Amino acid sequence: MADRIRDELMAMATRLFDEGKIDHFLGYQKGTVKFKTAPLIARSREDLEGLWVEDYFAHNLALYLKEIKGKVGILVKGCDSRSLVSLIREGQLKREDLYVVGLPCPGQIDPGKVAEVATCEPEELEEITRSGPEVWVRFKAQEKRLPKALALLDKCLDCQYPQPLIFDSLLPGEYVAPVEKTTPAEDELRKKTGTEKWSFWSEQFQRCIRCYACRNVCPACFCPRCIVEENMPQWVSPLPTGGDNFVFHLMRMMHVAGTCTSCGECERVCPMGIPLRKLNNKMADDLRELYDFVAGVDLDKPLPFRTYRQEDADDFIK
């Protein structure tokens, strides 16, 4: 299946270059590490050679659009297409500059998780294959079938948009039926007391080393100069102390509110494993509940902080 999709994608991208419709094509290539893919930025049809299709596409390619000028062809999964919609809505991208190639997504495999089940390093896995909803892994002369929950990225487990929301052409492929989500995300933490919440998050944020990987990988973080780098006045100390880490992360959440599509890239790249997606989900649930707003699904709906209604919630104000 992956080969068929790859051939079709290759033909499509080549044609786009030949017809002069795009200056760049954004896709994936094989990573240098086993079971990893890396972004591929093709400047011409010759660069397309490395184009690769796999079941473990982790990156959200919308990130790279910030730095690429001209017409761009881009390969997107359902979740990435939401980033495109939210960035277009924010005025960061122009729809007419994009040629969107949609990939119906069956959920992406997380080799780290698979390796955990197989109790070995990801490099020691021999093969990960997929048949229908099942994932099979071969390692150390064993073969094991894994249920979805143990093989896919966390964000894929409650995916509501496996089919790209905007696209110019669609690749063949199966996608899993979307999860109907009207209730807020499952999160045990929300039921806990204030003190428990605080001790959970202090423990998490104390580990933050302020490498800013979360910010750098975030498609929604598009400020030309981040508040953490401002020094007149200095809002946040650059030292990774607990208190300043809190200010940084909470502020980042406030900045991306309404643009963040909970794509989970921040959590994926965090070298300290801080569960940042919990905050994203909380923010998304609040915006849905308060303002009936879901980021990245509607090109026309006004952004939550650019509009207001007189009857907005007022109960927390004295």
Place this chain on the structure above:
Amino acid sequence: MEAKPEVGKKEKDWEPRILAFLCRWCSYAGADLTGSSRISYPPNVRILRVPCSGRVNPLFILKALRSGMDGVLVSGCHPGDCHYTAGNYNARRKFSVLSRLLEYVGIDPRRVQFSWVSASEGDKFAKVVSQVVAEVKALGPNELFRLPDLDKKLEGQEGPHL
């Protein structure tokens, strides 16, 4: 806004320090009226005048808490009364989301409070402040952002980190 915690002060003498962001058109004038009407209110608030409640960046609130303020009060014009038409409506949306987010990370919502006080509501301003001070007093000093083992290293050093 750099407020150094008063070291060595006995706990029973502790008084909360509240930073109040007051809108220039309503709440600041309201606070003025409280004074000129000789209504007394707790002296724990430090008032900062802002052009509009919409000017208050969530970062200001976080920074105040990080700097050791025990509580923050943001006060603006009643809905519909904004001098700039919609500043307080926009502020309300921001603060709704912020207060829920703060609650989620375990910061007591009583530490960060919001109110609408008009220029004619001197008595309401006194009431709001007394209420906020009483609630923050009950919560105790803000130790939240002073994570002990990490901040200890920095103690005694000059700079914006404390």
